[in-house]
Amino acid sequence: MKQLIIGLLICLLCCSVSLAQGDIAIVKSAEGDVTVKRNREIVSIQQSDRLQSGDILITGDESRVGIIFHDGSVLSLEEKSFLRIKDFVFEPLQKSFSFNLSLKKGVALFESGKIGEIAPEKFSFEIPQGTVGIRGTKFLVEVK
């Protein structure tokens, strides 16, 4: 049985592996009342759940959620917060990056990951009065 599973795994891996569409983050922790608004539905969220581009995260009183995105960036939301994941694209081989978050209310902690390293200009965090961006330090080395 184990042989069969390993065999299947190898077959799967021989094809080029790309992430299931829409799955962009894992919920590492969820305390209290945490929900996601997705395609007009409200879904309760708990540890180990997956998030998708477009999701709106909503925390109730005394509630908190911690998530890690596929590029390794960390987001934590305090109680009574309302945050939308506007989009998240992380495809280094295609050089395709995009990461936009929007906090309508509440408190969020964010620690950037690979998009912040590779393409900081593709990241933006909107708040009602403006936008927070990462000031990138990108450099080229050219030896002639």
Added chain:
Amino acid sequence: MMLVRFIIIAVAITVMSGCSSSSRVVLLEGKKAQSSVIVTMDRGCKRVLDTPNTYTVLTSTNTKPSNTKVMNKTELDSQYGALIEAAPKPPQEFLLYFEPGSTTLTGPSTQLLPDIVMTIGNRQPCDVNIIGHADRMGSEQYNIELSLKRAQHVNQWLANEDVTVERTTVESYGESNPLVPTADGVGEPKNRRVEVSVR
């Protein structure tokens, strides 16, 4: 390399004669030494925060972010201590190296494997990314294929270990994320790595 950490608070306050709201952006100490954020108001005025534990305030009635203020540790702890504590730890990354042109791990890299298993055990629930990287020497395609094969080799090893991983992905980033930036065509062994990122 940059890892930036900040807290954003958006607070909406409705006052009787209308609506006004304000936000505060606090730059925190990140994992790496140098990090900064640039806060831009909708009308274009900007403020850069580049010292940890400083912040700026934006109000809907103003046209530019406030002057940079310092937040002392006591205030930081009392306002955001719980949030900072509760935030997930950033991914733990392991770098694995191989014998030239092969999918055999070097001795020192083989010794890292038990640490990877232990870290996965300590970070439940977790995802694991196994990422092949290449340097800029030789054909990009060859390097992508070799680094992907190496990543697959690591994935096979992981599949045989007695650990639970929510999801393992095996990828190659090619040349796009070097440890040591180089010009095109330059070989750099430090860039020819497989990274195991435990999130």
